[in-house]
Amino acid sequence: MQKKWVYLFHEGDRSLLDLLGGKGSGIAEMTRSGVPVPPGFTITTEACLAYYESGKQFPEGMWEQTLQALHAVETQTGKVFGDPHNPLIVSVRSGSKFSMPGMMDTVLNLGLNEATLAGLATLTDNPRFANDAYRRFIQLFGRIVLGVDDHLFSSVIERYTQHGKRSDTDLSTEELRAISDEFKQIVLTATGAPFPDDPHTQLQKAIGAVFSSWFSRRATDYRRLNHISDSLGTAVNVQMMVFGNMGDDCATGVAFTRNPNTGELGIFGEYLINAQGEDVVAGIRTPQPISRLHQDMPDLYDQFKAFTAQLELHYRDMQDIEFTIERGKLYLLQTRSGKRTGPAAVRIAVDLVNEGVIDKATAVRRVDPDLLNQFLFPIVAPDAAEANPPIAKGLAASPGAVSGAIVFDPDEAVQRASQGEQVVLVRVETAPEDFHGMVAALAILTARGGRTSHAAVVARGMGKCCVCGCEDLAINYADESVHAGNITLRKGDMITVDGHNGIVYAGVIPTNDPEVVRVVRGEMAAEDSILYGYFTTFLGWADEFRTINIRANADTPTDAEIARRFGAEGIGLCRTEHMFFEGDRIDEMRHMILADTESERRAALKHIEPLQQSDFEGIFRVMNGFPVTIRTLDPPLHEFLPHTDSEIDELADKLHLTSEHVHQRVDDMQEKNPMLGFRGTRLGVSYPEITETQARALFRAIDVAQREGITVLPEVMIPLVDFPTELKLQADIIRRVAAEVEAETGTSFEYLIGTMIELPRAALIADEIAESADFFSFGTNDLTQTTLGISRDDANFLGTYVDRAIIEDDPFKTIDRKGVGQLLKTGIKLGRGVRPDLKIGVCGEHGGDPQSILFFYDAGVNYVSCSPYRVPIARLAAAQAALRASA
């Protein structure tokens, strides 16, 4: 039996992907689902390979099979290829197994010649359209099939349009006719032969040209770059063209099977009577909402509705469908999964499960975790975004969309906010002493710093909108103004900050409200919010598949409470230093830091201890029954000190010290590279009394909480360890203090002591470190900074690197697998080699990044910890990781 080289669309299905290519098997599948697709056929990839093997000859029987298939299409459609009265016009498209966008060739309107052109003009009652189709066909065919330099064609168009003074659409029927004639003359001159009029010759040549395009230079390069094999070959799809512009019994449109903004069931889309597909998009005529089709063409509307339902069921997902009605007959041209907002994605997934269309695992797999942000943070209303040009772009550091009055000074932010004003804090960059201002502001905008700069990290931690590294802004503190291009804004002027997209607008731009957050904050009842219902149902399903824990980075009872409501199963990072930036506490801290002797330091620490203790108590109450990881003091001490002369003088006054003395101490403590300086465990090793105080506050808090019936699961974490002895010395202090408090209170404590692995050395000698650690928590922020030698505060050049494809992702957003990831894996392997039950977590920013979570899951972590507002995203990403692994 002769080999089957050609498949009619209804003969194939998606299992024949290799043979029919992506496009061919897709149309076959659609045809198979019973919806009306313009008929056609696919010539197989095997035919393409055979074509090359035989020195660019069609394999035996292929052309005969093609003609048979063409005849079958003629029979189906009642049109005839080359018939002047009712011509069959086709498209010829390549289609390989993998999509190679723009790399391969397509010929439209094939089958046109002088005779069929006249027929098309009559049928459409639109000679201009027919002539435009014809000149386009000659140009495409001339360039792609006959190899004529496209410049020759385009220079003719340029002449007619007077070099851009007129548009293509201004060309008259007569001009288009004349252009076609000139095009034909060009072909004759360039190829030495007249443009082929015979549709069968056209088809034969076009098929050969598509086959040949498989080995074109750019297709070959593309495959090389994307690791696609040359030996796949391409299929050729020949399909009847349909026209929605043949009269008032014609139409064209696009529709979604559900609302892509809300996810509500019901067709959502628009159409135009007697129009081409591009007219719907081009906006020259205003399309009608799809519901109007019910009035215009009630039968076709019912058909369409039924078919779309069928397609959704077939593909088990909301579909985005292109359709054309040609002379009263409905054709569905293309269907694909429709793009949707986060809330819509969740609602559709949940509804489809409830409708019995998909199972929960599929639902969980299908939603991009980052889309959940749209439940949590306000977004700029889509139409408003289109209508208002941005004044500056920066890094999308923390999601949200907020309008407020510009304030430059943190104190003023507090003062204005206390009077009920909504303010946006605008700074060159932020420092810990700006914390109160950041709390007061609704959004933070900085001109400098990366996605993990102080502003970004703190903002994300608070779930507050932030755009940072916005270099378009020139901020002048002196006259309290900010310039962006030729726009100048002053203190009090309103701006809108879009933290989802890193965009800044002048004035107030409408935003949509995040119901889920209002429920979580207790401002709205859960039962009043449909969105919240979908959100929790969906995440509940995700949790059914999830196998690793999600914790939150939280430093206060308030943050901890929010984290719990978002489903956090513990605190993975409680930064004890953050407790000391609030209110007057920083003064005590400064007193301690400026102490000259151990006994002075101890005296100041005495004041700090009860404050820290009561903070711990609050957190333990919220986290009853869940583990809480307490990190000992980490930042360089100078971060707590004031910087300006007047602040320093004020501090000297408060502490009854001379201004010179305080100035000198502040100067002495400055560091060249604070990130690599006197911080982390280095502080606790040099000043054991700090660790001692923190440990005492901790264990006394545990005692108080336990007496209240709270279950406390404390995990004490030592930061920035390089050498095993550092950890051992700190662990000794903590155990000693625990024993002292046990003796003092008569209680007994269960606790873990572990360390952060955030320096390359620690990962490389993790076996030695594991000897004194109950757990590891990978601090991937600092590990990224040190492994790559890139300060996150000075990493503006990374933008260029991503743009120029030197790196794939910002390594501070998505973990650098080859470098940082390799160290993480090494650390886990060495650590578990010594302690098979070693608990492993991640508490860097990457703990909330879906791509990174996939990696951490594969690496074998027990939990990831992220900011409270990213907990839902992490829950979903972790569920997806587990599902992928079990697939």
Next chain:
Amino acid sequence: MQKKWVYLFHEGDRSLLDLLGGKGSGIAEMTRSGVPVPPGFTITTEACLAYYESGKQFPEGMWEQTLQALHAVETQTGKVFGDPHNPLIVSVRSGSKFSMPGMMDTVLNLGLNEATLAGLATLTDNPRFANDAYRRFIQLFGRIVLGVDDHLFSSVIERYTQHGKRSDTDLSTEELRAISDEFKQIVLTATGAPFPDDPHTQLQKAIGAVFSSWFSRRATDYRRLNHISDSLGTAVNVQMMVFGNMGDDCATGVAFTRNPNTGELGIFGEYLINAQGEDVVAGIRTPQPISRLHQDMPDLYDQFKAFTAQLELHYRDMQDIEFTIERGKLYLLQTRSGKRTGPAAVRIAVDLVNEGVIDKATAVRRVDPDLLNQFLFPIVAPDAAEANPPIAKGLAASPGAVSGAIVFDPDEAVQRASQGEQVVLVRVETAPEDFHGMVAALAILTARGGRTSHAAVVARGMGKCCVCGCEDLAINYADESVHAGNITLRKGDMITVDGHNGIVYAGVIPTNDPEVVRVVRGEMAAEDSILYGYFTTFLGWADEFRTINIRANADTPTDAEIARRFGAEGIGLCRTEHMFFEGDRIDEMRHMILADTESERRAALKHIEPLQQSDFEGIFRVMNGFPVTIRTLDPPLHEFLPHTDSEIDELADKLHLTSEHVHQRVDDMQEKNPMLGFRGTRLGVSYPEITETQARALFRAIDVAQREGITVLPEVMIPLVDFPTELKLQADIIRRVAAEVEAETGTSFEYLIGTMIELPRAALIADEIAESADFFSFGTNDLTQTTLGISRDDANFLGTYVDRAIIEDDPFKTIDRKGVGQLLKTGIKLGRGVRPDLKIGVCGEHGGDPQSILFFYDAGVNYVSCSPYRVPIARLAAAQAALRASA
């Protein structure tokens, strides 16, 4: 046959180390060499182990063999154990295989009792001495053998000395006598038995006590800590005590076989007639030079001379010998290799080879490479060091000893130096813009910064004395003073800086001159310097064994010239940016940096290019035939910019820019962590025109040099690479420019392109990087900073870490093998996996550190590169590494 438990000294030798212990086999070896050693015997470690096995019983026959040996000693000496007229007095000492200083017990003066005490008093004609010996014996024996609390004895002494108002030496014979009696009473009360008078009982008990001390708590702990096995046991050495204070026919002294300061042949030492060993050291009487013994006791002097020569020959090294003459008979008590200065070490090694005593390999192995520093840098004259208390201590950053006038301002340093004044630049810390001042100063002293701070690195590069991180100093620029404790020095006051030891003295302290450096600098003829002769002979021998190359880090023709004269075989690191700090060049650089557009930048670079080219030409001329590694621009650009307001204004003036503009740009370019900022290849990737300019200057310089007949072996090095594409992009530029200059000049260039491996990520993906690299050079400074997360400028806490044994060595001085070393090995393995012939070098500070060189050798590097003044040290260390590997 009964087991041999006891060896007379002449029966053993050093091969019996396991059996006789370190001390026993040492004395045996000395006895065997024929010199007169006080006779005695050793009870074996086997006896000790048998003692424990049998429940603390002497093994069978041991005591009998001990008595026989004792008798043999009596026969040898003519003295009899317990004989009141001519008593044999012995010491009983432990001695295990490995030295355990202070851990084990010793009993002196054993054999004394009322009767022998009287005999000793008569023999020495010194009843006070005899009584003192006796009371010491009772106390030692009481504590060590009988286990009496030493506090009981010392409280008696305290009473007699009126709690420290009198010294031991003030006690009269009668008092000593009374003390002995009280001691005996204490023993009786504490043990219930009288103090044993019988010398044999004393000996038996003492031997048992030494055996028992093997398992004392502190000895066991010490072994645990030092990984010494418990199963070794200890030997017991019983040796006749000799007394140099029995009359004028007695003496005691110490002597070296060669001069330990210069290495010159000839006995060098001192002695005292009728004295005890401690009198020589104590300084109560002034000892005589050893040459005087020739007059005092000519026969004994000749004997001594012959014996010392014999010992030196026996041990094949210069010896430090203790001797005692007892009643006209010479005894050598101890011999060991003598400590010596660097020049002495080299001279002795060379002389011993020439005398045929040792071979060259032994000579090369024997000299500590760091001692070579004493050839290269002035040292504080030893007697002057003793006489002058330091005013401050810091880090020994760069060797040398220099006196000069204090100057705080770099400009003033230049101005004073130009008038012939010798100045020491004193700064809180230094920055690149202080460079001219550092060049002008003879020494640099800073209050802040580690051994690899800017001051230290630059000073070492210039071979200039430097003490840094001298936190005892409070520097006040405003009134130009510096406080150290209660001493205040002002501008112009003289200080002396000792960079070998990190010490600062007030005033001018005499120093010794480095002849070798004067020869290398051409200030003295080589043939006039004996030191230089020894130095070059010795290093020539080292080179015969060395298998890896030594290159220098040099940025100027002058440095390159010095490096060559010290034996550098190429330049491993030429920092192109250092060329731009000199003179007016920095202005061009600043112009380039402040340019707003590429074309402005290119215009400024045009001015820089010829300057850079002529620098390269000069270096190539010096390095004719040797490889030169050129590193493209590395430091953050803001390092080139001025910092103070007036400097910024001045610059704005020069460049015809507004002061505000320059201020703003300088501000904008500041970085939080410059070490991890916009520098290295990140500059060249973002501003390709910089790399282009440097490449053009380089290849044009090569062309010029080649036309002069110079052989140029250029190796272009790209710094701070994280991602393979960074290197590829830079390499593309360099190859393109090379081709352009080839076309322009008609020459052709041979060159290598490689990269620094100085970030953990680069080491971890070295296989990918090796695809575009002809060589790797490990930048171990930055690799240490990033792997450990420690900024070398902010690393003062490392001092505490070393002191508290958290780390063994400063990781910026000696490579951190476990962390940084592991990455280096990984990098080499991955790189050579892809390119087996990959050339590997090291160009960090560690390239000049002997310990690190041993590691690099084992890791398989092809060369190390260090500052010119460390080249000799590196040559020697590399030779020792090769010798160790081949042993």
